[in-house]
Amino acid sequence: MNRLKAIIESNDTGLGRVFDFGLQALILLSLVTFSLETLPDLSDAVRRWLYYAEVATVAIFTVEYILRFVVADKKSAFVFSFFGIVDLAAILPFYVASGIDLRSIRAVRLLRLLRAFKLVRYSKAVSRIHRALLIAREELILFGFVSLMLLYFAAVGIYYFENEAQPDSFSSVFTSFWWAVCTLTTVGYGDVYPITTGGRVFTFIVLMIGLGLVSVPAGLMASALSKARELDE
Amino acid sequence: MNRLKAIIESNDTGLGRVFDFGLQALILLSLVTFSLETLPDLSDAVRRWLYYAEVATVAIFTVEYILRFVVADKKSAFVFSFFGIVDLAAILPFYVASGIDLRSIRAVRLLRLLRAFKLVRYSKAVSRIHRALLIAREELILFGFVSLMLLYFAAVGIYYFENEAQPDSFSSVFTSFWWAVCTLTTVGYGDVYPITTGGRVFTFIVLMIGLGLVSVPAGLMASALSKARELDE
Amino acid sequence: MNRLKAIIESNDTGLGRVFDFGLQALILLSLVTFSLETLPDLSDAVRRWLYYAEVATVAIFTVEYILRFVVADKKSAFVFSFFGIVDLAAILPFYVASGIDLRSIRAVRLLRLLRAFKLVRYSKAVSRIHRALLIAREELILFGFVSLMLLYFAAVGIYYFENEAQPDSFSSVFTSFWWAVCTLTTVGYGDVYPITTGGRVFTFIVLMIGLGLVSVPAGLMASALSKARELDE
Amino acid sequence: MNRLKAIIESNDTGLGRVFDFGLQALILLSLVTFSLETLPDLSDAVRRWLYYAEVATVAIFTVEYILRFVVADKKSAFVFSFFGIVDLAAILPFYVASGIDLRSIRAVRLLRLLRAFKLVRYSKAVSRIHRALLIAREELILFGFVSLMLLYFAAVGIYYFENEAQPDSFSSVFTSFWWAVCTLTTVGYGDVYPITTGGRVFTFIVLMIGLGLVSVPAGLMASALSKARELDE
Numbered sequence: 001m002n003r004l005k006a007i008i009e010s011n012d013t014g015l016g017r018v019f020d021f022g023l024q025a026l027i028l029l030s031l032v033t034f035s036l037e038t039l040p041d042l043s044d045a046v047r048r049w050l051y052y053a054e055v056a057t058v059a060i061f062t063v064e065y066i067l068r069f070v071v072a073d074k075k076s077a078f079v080f081s082f083f084g085i086v087d088l089a090a091i092l093p094f095y096v097a098s099g100i101d102l103r104s105i106r107a108v109r110l111l112r113l114l115r116a117f118k119l120v121r122y123s124k125a126v127s128r129i130h131r132a133l134l135i136a137r138e139e140l141i142l143f144g145f146v147s148l149m150l151l152y153f154a155a156v157g158i159y160y161f162e163n164e165a166q167p168d169s170f171s172s173v174f175t176s177f178w179w180a181v182c183t184l185t186t187v188g189y190g191d192v193y194p195i196t197t198g199g200r201v202f203t204f205i206v207l208m209i210g211l212g213l214v215s216v217p218a219g220l221m222a223s224a225l226s227k228a229r230e231l232d233e
Numbered sequence: 234m235n236r237l238k239a240i241i242e243s244n245d246t247g248l249g250r251v252f253d254f255g256l257q258a259l260i261l262l263s264l265v266t267f268s269l270e271t272l273p274d275l276s277d278a279v280r281r282w283l284y285y286a287e288v289a290t291v292a293i294f295t296v297e298y299i300l301r302f303v304v305a306d307k308k309s310a311f312v313f314s315f316f317g318i319v320d321l322a323a324i325l326p327f328y329v330a331s332g333i334d335l336r337s338i339r340a341v342r343l344l345r346l347l348r349a350f351k352l353v354r355y356s357k358a359v360s361r362i363h364r365a366l367l368i369a370r371e372e373l374i375l376f377g378f379v380s381l382m383l384l385y386f387a388a389v390g391i392y393y394f395e396n397e398a399q400p401d402s403f404s405s406v407f408t409s410f411w412w413a414v415c416t417l418t419t420v421g422y423g424d425v426y427p428i429t430t431g432g433r434v435f436t437f438i439v440l441m442i443g444l445g446l447v448s449v450p451a452g453l454m455a456s457a458l459s460k461a462r463e464l465d466e
Numbered sequence: 467m468n469r470l471k472a473i474i475e476s477n478d479t480g481l482g483r484v485f486d487f488g489l490q491a492l493i494l495l496s497l498v499t500f501s502l503e504t505l506p507d508l509s510d511a512v513r514r515w516l517y518y519a520e521v522a523t524v525a526i527f528t529v530e531y532i533l534r535f536v537v538a539d540k541k542s543a544f545v546f547s548f549f550g551i552v553d554l555a556a557i558l559p560f561y562v563a564s565g566i567d568l569r570s571i572r573a574v575r576l577l578r579l580l581r582a583f584k585l586v587r588y589s590k591a592v593s594r595i596h597r598a599l600l601i602a603r604e605e606l607i608l609f610g611f612v613s614l615m616l617l618y619f620a621a622v623g624i625y626y627f628e629n630e631a632q633p634d635s636f637s638s639v640f641t642s643f644w645w646a647v648c649t650l651t652t653v654g655y656g657d658v659y660p661i662t663t664g665g666r667v668f669t670f671i672v673l674m675i676g677l678g679l680v681s682v683p684a685g686l687m688a689s690a691l692s693k694a695r696e697l698d699e
Numbered sequence: 700m701n702r703l704k705a706i707i708e709s710n711d712t713g714l715g716r717v718f719d720f721g722l723q724a725l726i727l728l729s730l731v732t733f734s735l736e737t738l739p740d741l742s743d744a745v746r747r748w749l750y751y752a753e754v755a756t757v758a759i760f761t762v763e764y765i766l767r768f769v770v771a772d773k774k775s776a777f778v779f780s781f782f783g784i785v786d787l788a789a790i791l792p793f794y795v796a797s798g799i800d801l802r803s804i805r806a807v808r809l810l811r812l813l814r815a816f817k818l819v820r821y822s823k824a825v826s827r828i829h830r831a832l833l834i835a836r837e838e839l840i841l842f843g844f845v846s847l848m849l850l851y852f853a854a855v856g857i858y859y860f861e862n863e864a865q866p867d868s869f870s871s872v873f874t875s876f877w878w879a880v881c882t883l884t885t886v887g888y889g890d891v892y893p894i895t896t897g898g899r900v901f902t903f904i905v906l907m908i909g910l911g912l913v914s915v916p917a918g919l920m921a922s923a924l925s926k927a928r929e930l931d932e
Contacts, residue, residue, distance in 0.1 A: 605824050639734040640737075681917035684917075
């Protein structure tokens with residue numbers, strides 16, 4: 001029993017490493033088959049094989065879940081832990097027959113890969129990121145809130161400038177908000193853009209204010225992280 | 234009277250918290266109804282209900298404004314404070330009958346939400362941001378000014394390269410300036426872009442110079458903020 | 467003579483400030499008239515007025531240039547200084563009759579506005595920026611060079627992936643280079659983009675490598691600037 | 700022999716500098732001719748001249764490779780060094796007759812230009828960059844991994860929102876992944892974008908999370924670099 005526990009929960013032993021590596025390969029494989037299933041015009045034969053692969057994957061994941069449950073010291077702690085919930089969510093949609101499409105939940109299997117970061121040095125990096133978030137929390141919340149306000153103001157402003165000229169693209173504050181999101185994040189798909197002079201001048205002003213606003217948090221987080229690393233040393 | 238003042242102006246007491254929370258919920262609600270009003274093809278019934286909601290909102294905001302005025306120690310200081318003006322601007326458009334469309338002013342209600350940041354720790358964050366702006370002021374102004382100059386030069390340059398090939402898109406320095414804004418902020422809607430070889434080479438050079446220029450201020454602000462936090466400790 | 471020199475070269479006296487402010491207003495005005503001239507469909511009357519404004523501006527700038535020359539202690543030092551050359555370039559195109567279109571040179575008048583930053587505190591900021599460039603010089607050159615190499619590799623790579631599928635958009639390495647510039651700077655006009663699976667996967671890989679590369683220099687510059695400020699204190 | 704070695708391997712002597720500079724000019728020239736070759740509609744005469752230039756370039760590079768091999772102290776160390784492999788890859792495609800198109804390998808000649816950074820101060824900068832990568836390694840890997848996960852989740856999410864409305868643009872998780880790459884890197888070509896309300900709200904949320912994620916590594920790298928410079932002093 002103790003040996004089984006060592007194999008499953010840690011990767012110090014050779015078998016433990018094989019167990020971990022094998023499962024991670026299987027997770028990746030199951031994500032690939034999930035993605036393949038969404039391809040249109042698949043032949044029935046391929047669909048059947050993908051279904052068999054899914055059945056096999058769920059079977060192995062179920063065995064793994066039961067094993068993890070058996071070897072866990074505190075059963076309920078495992079079931080309600082982050083990985084316990086993720087592990088269950090990765091297999092449950094297969095067993096539950098329901099009207100709504102639950103297949104997309106299978107994408108949570110991706111989260112299972114996070115187990116690969118249980119190594120000590122990544123735990124340290126995660127705790128540094130956590131500390132950096134604490135250091136810069138107030139500023140991040142403030143900048144986030146002011147960014148949201150700017151998005152809303154930009155949406156209202158462009159609505160009044162462009163609504164008359166482009167009643168389809170800027171039909172309401174909601175569609176204008178979509179423009180604001182595309183513009184202030186600098187994605188700029190080009191599906192909606194101002195054509196009136198007023199709207200363009202307004203866009204210019206909003207961008208001058210907004211660019212700084214949107215990119216400061218990332219720089220803030222970066223300098224908080226280097227601060228957290230200094231405290232770590 | 235003192236109890237009323239405590240409820241309205243602070244959120245230490247239970248009733249004070251209810252008062253603040255209720256008002257903020259109402260502000261959010263009024264912004265939603267304002268946004269809904271801009272939707273095209275609303276039925277008359279919905280329009281009527283939105284109008285009733287607006288009347289009710291303005292009524293409550295008016296009562297709140299009068300209460301805040303009554304409990305204020307210095308009446309004129311309240312009236313001309315930031316929040317005093319914002320509170321008034323949030324209700325005035327409803328009462329003033331005028332030819333021009335004042336409905337958009339209702340968006341200033343968003344600013345009323347800033348009261349949520351009166352907590353001590355956010356005041357500290359705001360003062361840190363203020364100090365960071367002071368620390369990096371000269372550099373921010375310089376970079377901002379040089380960025381504006383680069384925008385203008387880019388506009389003039391692309392005008393001479395593209396005007397002949399695309400007389401509609403680059404009809405004058407003003408429309409070229411719109412291109413410069415879209416390009417140097419990397420929004421890139423795709424409504425105007427160079428097609429001549431000269432214009433593309435020019436764009437390449439301008440982007441090489443401009444990208445650094447436009448993103449340095451954000452990094453500058455971030456490092457000034459971490460500096461301000463160190464001074465704070 | 468000394469009084470004239472004080473008025474022209476410094477802004478300590480009241481008249482000196484009027485002189486500086488007036489000239490800067492005139493520079494801005496001349497940039498506006500220059501931009502207006504590029505508008506298509508101007509009436510002859512407007513064109514004439516713009517021409518008169520230009521004649522007046524050049525006349526004043528010429529007088530100013532002569533005055534600056536006269537009060538300068540070392541004549542040749544003034545003529546070959548940065549501002550001496552800019553001042554001359556701002557008026558010369560008007561006097562030189564030539565076959566090629568020199569009007570665009572009038573845009574250099576923008577550079578004359580830089581005189582506004584002769585104040586002590588901006589001189590300090592400029593010297594800090596200069597020092598930051600020296601601090602981060604090697605890294606900036608390395609990142610710039612590697613960025614250029616990545617741009618070229620991206621152009622060659624996408625050419626081999628997309629040339630067959632889109633012979634018009636990716637007709638040669640040169641047009642592919644234009645795609646690489648638009649993509650790695652994240653401008654993304656949408657005039658050229660990969661459509662083959664290979665080209666898209668290649669774009670994904672190039673962007674993963676390139677995004678860091680392109681934005682590191684700006685962050686580098688920002689931290690070098692805060693370093694330079696520390697040395698300054 | 701020793702003099703030849705000095706000329707080829709260092710640039711302390713005059714002839715050594717001429718040798719290095721001449722080769723680098725030739726590398727640039729060969730990249731230009733390679734790019735020119737990809738131009739469509741070249742006349743036969745031009746094609747022939749480009750071929751002659753290529754033959755001459757390869758001849759000189761071959762002589763250079765042999766010389767470097769001869770003067771190298773340890774022959775095998777040179778052959779399997781980074782520059783040894785690059786030098787060989789730059790000439791080999793010419794000699795090897797094969798069915799597949801090896802011309803694109805000629806682009807590796809670009810890498811030969813890296814020899815220009817053998818100077819001491821650039822070696823220092825490279826070692827600083829190396830140290831910065833070591834300092835920020837765990838965070839960079841974590842952010843990179845989480846970014847990849849976000850890209851996949853975004854692809855799965857948008858697939859479920861948009862697949863029905865736009866079966867062509869979002870035909871599978873793979874094409875949705877292309878959208879995720881274009882959006883989260885803020886390139887935004889505009890070839891695929893959400894049109895449903897659900898898809899747009901989802902895009903908004905993904906961008907709010909993703910923008911920070913994608914730009915933090917660059918800031919991280921920048922502050923790690925300034926840290927590495929401090930350790931250097």
